[in-house]
Amino acid sequence: xTPRKDGPVLIPLERELQERLAWFIGMRWLAGAGILLGxxxxxxxxxxxxxxxxxxxxxxxxxxYNVFFYLLRPGVEPSPARxxxxxxxxxxxxxxxxVTLVHFTGGLRSPITLVFTFHLIIAAILLSQQACYLLAGSxxxxxxxxxxIEEHGFLPPPxxxxxxxxxxxxLFSGFGLWLAVTLYLFITAYLAGSITTKLRSKEQALFQSxxxxxxxxxxxxxxxxxxxxxxxxxxxxxVLQLIAEHATxxxxxxxxxxxxxxxxxxxxxxxxxxxxxxxYLNKGPVQVGKxxxxxxxxxxxxxxxxxxxxxxxxQYREEARQEGLRSMxxxxxxxxxxxxxxxxxxxxxxxxxSEQEQNLLRNLANLGAVAIENARSxxxxxxxxxxxxxxxxxxxxxxxxxxxxxxxxxxALPFAGPLTDKQKELVERAQRRxxxxxxxxxxxxxxxAAQRPRELTRLRPIDLEDSxxxxxxxxxxxxxxxxxxxxTQFSSPAAVLAEAADLDRIFSNLLDNAxxxxxxxxxxxxxxxxxxxxxxxxxxxxxxxxxxEEEQERIFEGFYRTKEAKAxxxxxxxxxxxxxxxxxxxxxxxxxxxxxxxxxxxxRVVFPRADGQDGQSRVPSSESRVPERG
Amino acid sequence: xxxxxxVILCIDxxxxxxxxxxxxxxxNDYVVVTAPSxxxxxxxxxxxxPDLLIVDLMMEEIxxxxxxxxxxxxxxxxxxxxxxxxxxxxLQSTISYEDLGxxxxxxxxxxxxxxxxxxxxxxxx
Numbered sequence: 001x002t003p004r005k006d007g008p009v010l011i012p013l014e015r016e017l018q019e020r021l022a023w024f025i026g027m028r029w030l031a032g033a034g035i036l037l038g039x040x041x042x043x044x045x046x047x048x049x050x051x052x053x054x055x056x057x058x059x060x061x062x063x064x065y066n067v068f069f070y071l072l073r074p075g076v077e078p079s080p081a082r083x084x085x086x087x088x089x090x091x092x093x094x095x096x097x098x099v100t101l102v103h104f105t106g107g108l109r110s111p112i113t114l115v116f117t118f119h120l121i122i123a124a125i126l127l128s129q130q131a132c133y134l135l136a137g138s139x140x141x142x143x144x145x146x147x148x149i150e151e152h153g154f155l156p157p158p159x160x161x162x163x164x165x166x167x168x169x170x171l172f173s174g175f176g177l178w179l180a181v182t183l184y185l186f187i188t189a190y191l192a193g194s195i196t197t198k199l200r201s202k203e204q205a206l207f208q209s210x211x212x213x214x215x216x217x218x219x220x221x222x223x224x225x226x227x228x229x230x231x232x233x234x235x236x237x238x239v240l241q242l243i244a245e246h247a248t249x250x251x252x253x254x255x256x257x258x259x260x261x262x263x264x265x266x267x268x269x270x271x272x273x274x275x276x277x278x279x280y281l282n283k284g285p286v287q288v289g290k291x292x293x294x295x296x297x298x299x300x301x302x303x304x305x306x307x308x309x310x311x312x313x314x315q316y317r318e319e320a321r322q323e324g325l326r327s328m329x330x331x332x333x334x335x336x337x338x339x340x341x342x343x344x345x346x347x348x349x350x351x352x353x354s355e356q357e358q359n360l361l362r363n364l365a366n367l368g369a370v371a372i373e374n375a376r377s378x379x380x381x382x383x384x385x386x387x388x389x390x391x392x393x394x395x396x397x398x399x400x401x402x403x404x405x406x407x408x409x410x411x412a413l414p415f416a417g418p419l420t421d422k423q424k425e426l427v428e429r430a431q432r433r434x435x436x437x438x439x440x441x442x443x444x445x446x447x448x449a450a451q452r453p454r455e456l457t458r459l460r461p462i463d464l465e466d467s468x469x470x471x472x473x474x475x476x477x478x479x480x481x482x483x484x485x486x487x488t489q490f491s492s493p494a495a496v497l498a499e500a501a502d503l504d505r506i507f508s509n510l511l512d513n514a515x516x517x518x519x520x521x522x523x524x525x526x527x528x529x530x531x532x533x534x535x536x537x538x539x540x541x542x543x544x545x546x547x548x549e550e551e552q553e554r555i556f557e558g559f560y561r562t563k564e565a566k567a568x569x570x571x572x573x574x575x576x577x578x579x580x581x582x583x584x585x586x587x588x589x590x591x592x593x594x595x596x597x598x599x600x601x602x603x604r605v606v607f608p609r610a611d612g613q614d615g616q617s618r619v620p621s622s623e624s625r626v627p628e629r630g
Numbered sequence: 631x632x633x634x635x636x637v638i639l640c641i642d643x644x645x646x647x648x649x650x651x652x653x654x655x656x657x658n659d660y661v662v663v664t665a666p667s668x669x670x671x672x673x674x675x676x677x678x679x680p681d682l683l684i685v686d687l688m689m690e691e692i693x694x695x696x697x698x699x700x701x702x703x704x705x706x707x708x709x710x711x712x713x714x715x716x717x718x719x720x721l722q723s724t725i726s727y728e729d730l731g732x733x734x735x736x737x738x739x740x741x742x743x744x745x746x747x748x749x750x751x752x753x754x755x
Binding site: 400407416434 | 738
């Protein structure tokens with residue numbers, strides 16, 4: 001992220017000037033050659049009396065000094081002053097060459113006099129209007145001196161009367177002609193100068209608006225970037241720190257801090273800071289009533305202070321001075337319905353904050369407000385969930401304890417003395433019902449865990465084989481006692497993004513069901529395969545009773561059991577598959593079911609790539625292949 | 631050992647659990663001493679020097695349970711310690727019982743036959 005570029009606006013005039021300079025030098029080659037050719041042509045064809053030797057000399061001189069200028073032309077990014085000096089030097093020499101040409105082509109009457117105007121136009125483009133007047137003045141002066149010298153016979157111009165109207169004593173000769181030429185030069189300087197000045201100011205305006213658009217785009221981009229960063233975390237401290245840092249950098253400031261109102265609304269404490277010493281931050285919370293600046297900002301104002309140490313509204317002026325904080329901009333951090341706090345940026349040098357800078361800080365404050373609200377909602381959600389988990393745990397414990405005691409007591413009954421067969425049967429019946437209650441309680445606990453909000457799930461790569469070892473051992477024991485064959489097969493490595501406890505819940509439910517609803521002599525298979533694109537599919541298949549097609553959607557509802565399942569006499573709440581579906585969805589995996597009544601059932605859990613490089617976000621999507629209820 | 635019988639200390643805050651354990655174990659020739667808390671358990675431990683302990687650590691905070699085991703170790707305990715745990719307590723998945731200095735874990739409700747088989751294997755004359 002690069003800081004904003006405020007400050008003096010430089011249009012790329014210098015670069016343009018440099019380009020035109022090259023053109024100016026290029027034109028001079030033509031001018032030099034033109035003088036030589038023109039002299040030759042005129043003297044040979046039209047005016048044999050033309051003093052060609054001095055004219056050839058001038059042409060050669062022009063070419064010679066042009067070589068010099070060509071070689072000495074300024075390189076990349078010269079200073080503007082150097083460029084101007086360079087232009088002045090060229091025009092100065094051109095003036096000299098022109099005056100000489102004018103003299104040897106018949107004095108002021110010579111058409112060469114007009115060439116001065118070309119230069120004035122070039123000067124208007126390359127230099128300023130003032131420079132233009134200066135050059136017009138100097139040309140007039142040089143021509144005046146030339147005229148004086150010529151008029152007084154010190155240096156008479158060559159007699160070229162055959163070229164001009166042979167009446168030298170009219171009004172437009174001598175002083176009169178000089179006056180007319182001078183007027184002519186100044187009018188040219190004025191016209192060329194004003195036109196280029198207007199063009200230049202338009203160019204400047206265009207450049208400035210282009211720059212403003214660039215800046216706005218840059219700001220927007222930075223805000224977007226920051227927005228993305230801010231959204232990637234729900235930790236409030238981290239978010240505010242990020243915003244403080246970006247505000248400092250984006251605005252090119254020395255420091256920034258964000259203060260948030262406490263619950264009472266009377267104290268502002270630091271939420272995030274950047275570029276400020278710990279000592280300054282340690283001065284503690286600000287009492288809103290004592291800080292008029294904060295008070296004003298909290299009411300929605302934008303406060304700008306040029307010199308913090310001199311402003312009586314500040315509670316900690318001396319500390320700010322020691323910290324080197326000079327100018328300050330402060331805006332409120334405002335959520336939809338309430339003010340959350342303030343954000344301040346400080347410069348290390350006196351600085352007048354532009355409207356754009358104020359808007360940028362306001363936008364940053366808005367971003368901060370959203371982030372704070374998000375983080376607060378998340379924290380609330382988290383604490384609500386903790387409360388729910390605690391409640392579920394307590395309920396679980398409270399329900400289980402008496403049941404465990406009853407179970408233990410019934411277990412101990414035969415050890416207290418012999419029981420009749422009927423008594424034994426009754427005890428066994430009671431024990432079965434207690435087991436029933438235990439599994440219901442366990443399912444409720446799992447359901448509570450499965451209902452934990454998705455945002456609170458912390459996924460990490462887990463190897464399925466390692467993670468499910470214990471679950472599979474327990475299932476193997478049950479299967480063995482029921483004479484059901486259990487086979488497992490892993491294609492290694494098969495890491496998935498999950499929470500270990502959830503994996504256990506998913507597969508102990510699926511495997512438990514498979515064993516439960518497969519009769520003696522049947523087979524339950526558990527296989528884990530990893531596809532080429534990194535998806536991991538865990539399959540639980542059995543040769544059990546199966547699920548009729550019309551009931552395949554309903555079994556994912558809570559408390560639903562098929563007629564066939566009930567008929568087996570196996571204990572079950574009908575909650576297991578609803579728990580499995582919730583958990584699978586939360587992990588961003590999908591659950592697939594195939595079943596043929598009387599033949600068996602296959603459940604597949606398909607996990608996305610564990611490294612998160614499947615183009616999907618690691619946050620589980622709400623999509624699930626299992627049909628929605630209802 | 632007491633009168634040639636192994637002494638087993640059971641600690642649980644549920645008197646009914648203690649009572650049923652007592653019935654099962656005494657019927658199988660063990661001497662059973664009980665305590666309703668870790669604190670009382672320590673004093674019973676000092677008096678009776680049991681050969682094996684069955685402790686419900688979840689009766690109090692887990693920290694109390696671990697510090698109880700540490701105090702036993704400080705007393706030079708060499709008797710095996712078994713913990714009673716309820717499924718869903720998440721204890722197994724988060725803490726290794728060996729790290730706590732425990733010999734093993736029993737799921738509640740305890741299957742008496744499993745418990746007796748284990749005691750027979752663990753305590754040999």
